[in-house]
Amino acid sequence: MKQYLDAVREILAKGTRKENRTGVDTISTFNINYEIDMAEGFPLLTTKEISWKNIVIENLWFLSGKTDIGLLQKHGCKFWDAWADDKGKVPSAYGNFWRQFPAHGQKVGTIDSGTKDLVVGELNDQIKWVIDELKRNPMSRRMVVSAWAPANAQTSKLPPCHALFVLNVQNSRPPTFNEAHAAVYDKVTGAESHELVVAAVNEHLDKHAADQTLNLHLTQRSCDIALGVPYNIAGYAFLLELFSRFSGIPAGIFAHTLVDAHAYTSKPDGSMAEYDHVPGLKQQLQRIPKKLPKLRIDDSIKSLDDITNLLDADTDTIMSKFVLEGYTPYEKLNFKVAV
Numbered sequence: 001m002k003q004y005l006d007a008v009r010e011i012l013a014k015g016t017r018k019e020n021r022t023g024v025d026t027i028s029t030f031n032i033n034y035e036i037d038m039a040e041g042f043p044l045l046t047t048k049e050i051s052w053k054n055i056v057i058e059n060l061w062f063l064s065g066k067t068d069i070g071l072l073q074k075h076g077c078k079f080w081d082a083w084a085d086d087k088g089k090v091p092s093a094y095g096n097f098w099r100q101f102p103a104h105g106q107k108v109g110t111i112d113s114g115t116k117d118l119v120v121g122e123l124n125d126q127i128k129w130v131i132d133e134l135k136r137n138p139m140s141r142r143m144v145v146s147a148w149a150p151a152n153a154q155t156s157k158l159p160p161c162h163a164l165f166v167l168n169v170q171n172s173r174p175p176t177f178n179e180a181h182a183a184v185y186d187k188v189t190g191a192e193s194h195e196l197v198v199a200a201v202n203e204h205l206d207k208h209a210a211d212q213t214l215n216l217h218l219t220q221r222s223c224d225i226a227l228g229v230p231y232n233i234a235g236y237a238f239l240l241e242l243f244s245r246f247s248g249i250p251a252g253i254f255a256h257t258l259v260d261a262h263a264y265t266s267k268p269d270g271s272m273a274e275y276d277h278v279p280g281l282k283q284q285l286q287r288i289p290k291k292l293p294k295l296r297i298d299d300s301i302k303s304l305d306d307i308t309n310l311l312d313a314d315t316d317t318i319m320s321k322f323v324l325e326g327y328t329p330y331e332k333l334n335f336k337v338a339v
Contacts, residue, residue, distance in 0.1 A: 036233070
């Protein structure tokens with residue numbers, strides 16, 4: 001995937017050393033932007049192997065709105081273990097605020113002074129609202145889903161890195177007469193009259209005049225280019241394909257803004273070399289990207305309820321609904337995470 005590799009090159013070429021909360025230095029740069037056309041294939045990195053199972057299960061977990069990591073552990077996904085508390089919960093889990101964002105003006109989780117009972121105020125299900133809005137008002141510019149709840153994020157052990165995403169529907173550019181003619185050429189070859197050719201072309205123009213695409217823009221405040229970003233690209237591309245299925249609008253562009261884009265590296269004195277991601281990233285830059293795979297979503301997945309009903313299934317059943325075809329990546333590269 002050229003866009004990802006270009007981002008790696010930009011960080012290594014332009015980035016500067018920066019300290020951070022983990023104690024492991026990064027090479028960091030500000031504000032990288034790119035677009036990925038979903039028509040070119042599903043954007044799962046091919047210059048190293050990425051676990052498709054982990055991407056599917058993690059994003060279904062997000063959509064569930066759950067904070068406990070039980071669903072992840074059930075399917076052998078361990079990457080959230082380090083962030084869970086002693087009860088196995090991650091209060092800053094993305095899905096928690098996607099599905100249960102505190103409504104404006106409401107006090108959520110306060111204690112009633114008279115009864116001492118927990119009082120839970122109104123919560124906003126952003127995912128359900130966005131799906132409904134796509135159906136009733138697809139031209140809306142308000143289809144925003146935020147994982148950044150300030151009262152939580154400002155004190156969290158790990159506040160959301162991918163802070164918010166926006167869905168946006170665009171009308172496709174109508175084809176030109178020549179493009180339409182090329183598209184119907186095989187059908188009208190040998191037509192007896194010019195009128196038949198023109199009719200076929202006009203039919204194609206009419207059919208595609210109002211085509212729409214569903215696009216998704218992700219704003220990510222903190223971007224670990226070696227470990228996190230490949231999963232973030234594929235994860236939100238997966239979500240885009242799901243929203244496309246729920247709304248009936250074909251997936252178009254996945255756009256990504258990387259605010260603090262960084263690669264973890266060793267200290268100037270050579271210490272912490274076990275966290276140095278730069279050698280592995282340079283190795284990827286030597287690999288020629290392979291053809292992107294195709295994602296096939298089972299016809300039984302039509303709504304958010306179908307996702308909810310799938311959560312109790314075993315791993316094989318879940319994965320059978322989201323089949324990735326033609327994924328032949330290079331071998332894995334191991335990067336140690338800075339917690």
